[in-house]
Amino acid sequence: MDKQRPIPAWPIYFGLETEFGIAVRENAEIDVVEESIHLVRAAAQLGSPNLWDYTREDPHRDARGFRAKELRQDGDEANFFSQDRQRPYSFEEIKSDFVLRNGARFYNDHTHPEYSTPECSTLLELVAQDKAGERILEECARAASRKRNHTVCLYKNNTDFAGHSYGCHENYLIPRMIPWDRLVEGMMGFLVTRQIFGGAGKLGWEKEDQGMVGGFQISQRADFFTELVGIDTMNRRPLINTRDEPHANPKLYRRFHVIVGDSNLSEYATWLKIGTTALVLEALQYDRVPRRFFLADPLYAHRSISRDRTNRWEIELAHSGSTTAAQLQNDYADWVGRYVDLDHPEKRAVWKSWKETVELLQTNPDSLRDRLDWVAKRSLLETFREEQKLSWDDPWLQSVDLEYHLVDRAQGLYYALESAGEIARISREEDIYRAIQQPPNASRAYVRGKCIQKFARDLVNVQWDYIAFRWKGQTYRLELSSAFPGVDLERYCEVIDRAQIVSYMIEELKLEPISG
Amino acid sequence: MLMPEQVQKNHPVVPGPGPGGEGPGPRAPRVDRPNTEEILKRMRKVDPDQAKRYRQRTGE
Numbered sequence: 300m301d302k303q304r305p306i307p308a309w310p311i312y313f314g315l316e317t318e319f320g321i322a323v324r325e326n327a328e329i330d331v332v333e334e335s336i337h338l339v340r341a342a343a344q345l346g347s348p349n350l351w352d353y354t355r356e357d358p359h360r361d362a363r364g365f366r367a368k369e370l371r372q373d374g375d376e377a378n379f380f381s382q383d384r385q386r387p388y389s390f391e392e393i394k395s396d397f398v399l400r401n402g403a404r405f406y407n408d409h410t411h412p413e414y415s416t417p418e419c420s421t422l423l424e425l426v427a428q429d430k431a432g433e434r435i436l437e438e439c440a441r442a443a444s445r446k447r448n449h450t451v452c453l454y455k456n457n458t459d460f461a462g463h464s465y466g467c468h469e470n471y472l473i474p475r476m477i478p479w480d481r482l483v484e485g486m487m488g489f490l491v492t493r494q495i496f497g498g499a500g501k502l503g504w505e506k507e508d509q510g511m512v513g514g515f516q517i518s519q520r521a522d523f524f525t526e527l528v529g530i531d532t533m534n535r536r537p538l539i540n541t542r543d544e545p546h547a548n549p550k551l552y553r554r555f556h557v558i559v560g561d562s563n564l565s566e567y568a569t570w571l572k573i574g575t576t577a578l579v580l581e582a583l584q585y586d587r588v589p590r591r592f593f594l595a596d597p598l599y600a601h602r603s604i605s606r607d608r609t610n611r612w613e614i615e616l617a618h619s620g621s622t623t624a625a626q627l628q629n630d631y632a633d634w635v636g637r638y639v640d641l642d643h644p645e646k647r648a649v650w651k652s653w654k655e656t657v658e659l660l661q662t663n664p665d666s667l668r669d670r671l672d673w674v675a676k677r678s679l680l681e682t683f684r685e686e687q688k689l690s691w692d693d694p695w696l697q698s699v700d701l702e703y704h705l706v707d708r709a710q711g712l713y714y715a716l717e718s719a720g721e722i723a724r725i726s727r728e729e730d731i732y733r734a735i736q737q738p739p740n741a742s743r744a745y746v747r748g749k750c751i752q753k754f755a756r757d758l759v760n761v762q763w764d765y766i767a768f769r770w771k772g773q774t775y776r777l778e779l780s781s782a783f784p785g786v787d788l789e790r791y792c793e794v795i796d797r798a799q800i801v802s803y804m805i806e807e808l809k810l811e812p813i814s815g
Numbered sequence: 816m817l818m819p820e821q822v823q824k825n826h827p828v829v830p831g832p833g834p835g836g837e838g839p840g841p842r843a844p845r846v847d848r849p850n851t852e853e854i855l856k857r858m859r860k861v862d863p864d865q866a867k868r869y870r871q872r873t874g875e
Contacts, residue, residue, distance in 0.1 A: 460866050465873065476819070533874070652840060693863075694864065695861070698862060
């Protein structure tokens, strides 16, 4: 493990799963599933395919204490599966599920190439790993374009402007001792109003399967949420998702799964979005939020904040009149400050930036165009609209919106801003380059990534919480469900750093064979 | 906050952002006079119908 100037790990794992949009520049009628298969396979040099164990996944398990008989998306999934069975590919070939040398997972989720960062325990690492995902996909698009003789375009956004959304999900591994009801009431107002700094901006309004003219709004995803609390993720999406797959000891841990956020190009927006959410979750271990934080109508507030062109973002409270989204975020920050250790350097930096950002959102939001995606994008659109004398409903502006999200740094509009020096950075390029090649240090992903680097041919299965090896005709399983900083992780990392062959790990960690 | 299995254990550290005295927070943009003409050039090259043609399956 690297030994440099240290930042303490957060006692929490966080990770991001991002579905990317895919298109071919020269042909709108192209089969995007076929393109996605070829795209993901271009990552072969960075990882190993077909190791993922689906048998330990159960998206029907609900945090409210039951197992859902069916999800609303089961029909859609079956429909997609039926269509995809007509293709000349096996299930494994369509999935093209790779575990990468940096501990990430990269695969084809029906149509969308999906990059799941390795679990991280510092924000600095998470931002670098998220950007590493962009760079990996950018290179895969180049390789697929060369091979397919056309231009594959990848978009880190969440909509096609015609009522089809795809997600950027956040994961926070937290103690299960925090009561579920406390999480729901505590996170609702926070997540609804967080879009004022986490939103990626969108031109137009949508509902399922339909796009509409409607001007600029601050969130890509707000149009697609119609339920308060629920287990679904593809239809009738809820503000609070109840999927209960901790990928760790379920008696001790919960993975809080946030599906309401936008995909961010801005490193600062990612850093602030994840950091503030982790701070609120940490404070909820100690107390409930005050009742004055409860919203009268969270679903209405969610959309009205996104669509409010005045930037006042007024919202009705359940028990005490009204407030604004910015003021409520400020109240959350003050409340968090009573419980969280702000001597921790990353927590302190996030908390201070949270307060400063919320203040600027109230006094001078345009000054945040170097940090927040929606402000940067609105500024770009406004500049272009004035130059070309376009109305806000001109479709050219929606195309400019789309190109903001292009991951090709030579063509994308976000990257035009970044290369012009107009965007604040969190990661250095060397952090990102390292994150493409290496897993995060203080994480069980370190063990996963190093196993891919050292023993790929000996692996038989991988999941977030275990790795299975084959050695001399027998299978051995290394459980990672307790591989956390300060628990088992350090020992596992030391062993894999020394290991040259897989048998060394098996002996040192005293792994027993699980089958012949 | 301590995770359940971390109570009374020492926490490890991960590498910091490296030399230069930078903390773990954001760094300001590096130039005062951005090249806005280059950005406008890229926007002018955007196909006006690109978004109309862009259609995706619903994801999660």
